[in-house]
Structures are given as C-alpha cells and as structure tokens.
Amino acid sequence: MSANHRIAIGRIDYANAWPLYHYVQDRTPQYEVVYRVPAELNRMLREGGLDMSTVSSFAYGANADEYVLLPDLSVSSEGPVQSILLFMKKPLEDVLKGTIALTATSATSVNLLKILMSLHLKGNPAYITGEPDLETMLRSADAALLIGDSAIRASWSNRELQVLDLGRLWQEWTGLGMTYAVAAVRKESAQRNPEAVDAVYRSMLASKLRSLRNLKPLIHKGVSFIGGDEMYWRGYFSGLKYDFDSGRQAGLELYFRYARRLGLLEREVKLEFFRPTQTAEQVNE
Numbered sequence: 421m422s423a424n425h426r427i428a429i430g431r432i433d434y435a436n437a438w439p440l441y442h443y444v445q446d447r448t449p450q451y452e453v454v455y456r457v458p459a460e461l462n463r464m465l466r467e468g469g470l471d472m473s474t475v476s477s478f479a480y481g482a483n484a485d486e487y488v489l490l491p492d493l494s495v496s497s498e499g500p501v502q503s504i505l506l507f508m509k510k511p512l513e514d515v516l517k518g519t520i521a522l523t524a525t526s527a528t529s530v531n532l533l534k535i536l537m538s539l540h541l542k543g544n545p546a547y548i549t550g551e552p553d554l555e556t557m558l559r560s561a562d563a564a565l566l567i568g569d570s571a572i573r574a575s576w577s578n579r580e581l582q583v584l585d586l587g588r589l590w591q592e593w594t595g596l597g598m599t600y601a602v603a604a605v606r607k608e609s610a611q612r613n614p615e616a617v618d619a620v621y622r623s624m625l626a627s628k629l630r631s632l633r634n635l636k637p638l639i640h641k642g643v644s645f646i647g648g649d650e651m652y653w654r655g656y657f658s659g660l661k662y663d664f665d666s667g668r669q670a671g672l673e674l675y676f677r678y679a680r681r682l683g684l685l686e687r688e689v690k691l692e693f694f695r696p697t698q699t700a701e702q703v704n705e
C-alpha cells in the first residue's frame with residue numbers, strides 16, 4: 421500500500437453498483453479491484469485491507485474521521501430503490517411489535533430500517549441477523565430485510581408476501597432522497613498515493629457517465645446474470661441515482677442525524693471530500 425504500489429479498490433458485488441464500475445478495468449499498474457458484499461468491504465476498508473472502496477454510507481458515517489469521499493459518486497434513490505426490501509409474512513402492525521431478520525451483508529439499510537421503524541412508524545420490533553436467505557430468515561422472524569441481488573431475486577419469487585421498499589418509505593417520510601453507498605478513500609492512502617486515487621476516480625466517473633448514457637449493456641448483463649426481462653432492468657437502473665449532489669447530501673446528513681439520535685452512530689458526521697485534479701464536468705467533456 422505504499423507509494424508506487426498498486427492500491428486496492430473495493431467493488432460492491434451487486435447490480436446496483438454496476439454503472440460505477442462497468443468500464444473500470446479490474447487490474448491496472450495503479451490499482452486492483454476486489455469484489456465483495458458491502459459489509460465485507462466496510463470491514464476491509466476500516467482495517468486498511470483496502471485503500472478505497474464503495475462502502476455502505478453508514479460505514480462512512482461511522483469512520484468519517486479516517487475517510488474522505490470521492491465527489492459526485494454514490495448509489496442513491498429518490499423514492500423506490502427496488503432492491504432494499506422488507507418482506508413481511510404478517511401485517512405491518514404485527515411486524516412493528518414482532519421480530520425482523522436482517523441481512524448480514526448490509527450496514528446502511530439495516531440502520532435505515534431501525535430509523536424508519538422507531539422514529540417514523542413508532543414500532544419496537546426485535547432484530548436478529550442472518551445470511552440473506554428469505555426462506556430461512558422467515559422461519560424465525562415475522563419479516564426479513566434483504567438488499568442487492570438477493571432482494572431482486574426474492575421480489576420475483578415471493579409475490580404472496582407484502583413488501584416495503586425502504587427508499588420509498590424514506591422519501592414519503594422525509595421528502596428526501598437516500599444514499600445507500602458512497603465511494604470512500606482512507607485519508608492516509610489519499611495522501612500517500614493521490615495519483616492512483618485520481619486515476620480510479622476518473623475511471624469511475626467515466627464509467628458512470630458512459631453507463632447512464634447507454635443502459636443497454638447493463639440491461640443485457642442483468643438479464644443474463646440475474647434473470648428477469650429488459651423492462652425490469654431498464655426500470656431498475658433508471659430508478660437508481662449515481663450522483664451525489666447537495667440534495668442527496670442533505671438526505672444522507674439527515675439519516676446520520678437520526679442514526680445519532682438512536683445511538684447507532686457515536687459522533688456527528690461531517691462530509692469531507694477528496695480533492696481530485698479533474699472535476700466531473702471535465703471528465704464529461
């Protein structure tokens with residue numbers, strides 16, 4: 421991890437992050453990309469096993485002193501997200517005082533659920549955590565929270581269950597968008613190797629712009645790797661937002677304040693950004 425060595429980059433191994441990485445090479449002289457679920461990336465970045473990664477936005481909040489954010493990159497939604505879903509086998513009023521199984525792969529969404537349950541819906545459920553398998557989870561709980569590709573697959577094959585989309589619920593309650601993942605760099609890595617961080621940043625920005633300009637390659641990848649049809653994937657990628665503008669930052673700051681109120685975060689979070697040599701506009705030209 422010292423200067424002139426390849427830096428290690430984490431990549432969320434879910435469809436929701438594809439636009440940020442689809443055109444980013446897995447290995448260059450400057451960096452190497454590692455694929456994992458968010459909880460694993462959160463841990464690896466915290467322990468210094470990665471220099472930079474897309475991580476749960478909650479994990480940024482918990483370690484904000486150690487990280488800086490790459491500007492203009494996020495995984496967000498303004499309303500329904502379609503892949504952060506609470507599957508309920510009982511009516512909501514029972515779930516509010518029942519047991520909810522949480523996926524062990526997440527950090528943002530499990531805490532978002534706790535915020536919504538407690539502050540918005542005035543519930544007080546018990547929580548258990550397990551592997552993201554809906555059938556197993558619902559054997560010992562009244563509802564189960566899944567994220568990412570597991571949530572997408574489960575939404576296709578469990579149509580008898582009631583489903584709450586947490587992005588939709590958050591927006592109905594706060595009027596704001598929600599940011600689930602951000603791109604964070606360890607401060608020491610950004611200081612030691614700014615050129616490599618800059619190279620990854622430019623490459624991710626370019627990937628985002630190219631992916632969103634023409635969704636077809638991602639839509640085809642979704643159909644062949646995960647299933648569903650082209651219409652589903654067009655709707656999915658159109659519903660997700662990948663910029664991190666001031667409105668989305670305000671949504672995330674509100675989430676951090678609620679998380680702090682519930683004791684889920686110890687400190688107030690201030691968003692701090694890496695200073696790239698090129699802006700998003702310049703990459704776009």
Ligand SMILES: C=C(O[C@@H]1C=C(C(=O)O)C=C[C@H]1O)C(=O)O
Binds near residue numbers: 501504525529600
């Ligand atoms: C949009 C999603 O957001 C993901 C949710 C995360 C979390 O809950 O910690 C982390 C990364 C995001 O990519 C999703 O899972 O579908």
